[in-house]
Amino acid sequence: MSASAGKYLIIAGLLILFIGCAVYFLGNKLSWLGRLPGDIRIEKENFKFYFPITTMILFSALLNLVILLVRKFLH
Incomplete structure (x- = not known):
């Protein structure tokens, strides 16, 4: 795995955590x-x-919108 894949996994995990906390x-x-x-x-x-x-x-x-913002700020 590359470093950029790690960044995407961390961002996806944080997003899932945020959504989970919001629902909870x-x-x-x-x-x-x-x-x-x-x-x-x-x-x-x-x-x-x-x-x-x-x-x-x-x-x-x-x-x-989230995907657009992540791609804009990570590249």
């Missing part, structure tokens, strides 16, 4: 996550379907 300490304040407008939820008597499309788009945009 702010879990009750993040209840809106997964219930955004555009998330598809169908509930019937014997059937439940949930597709969080808006939440996935939001996570994708945030992840792309």
Whole structure:
């Protein structure tokens, strides 16, 4: 492994740690996550379907922003 791979692993670990702490300490304040407008939820008597499309788009945009910032500052 190269030194740059080590940097990426450390950054990924710190990011996972930060997200884990945020969910642990702010879990009750993040209840809106997964219930955004555009998330598809169908509930019937014997059937439940949930597709969080808006939440996935939001996570994708945030992840792309993080990757862009990491690549910009590490190169």
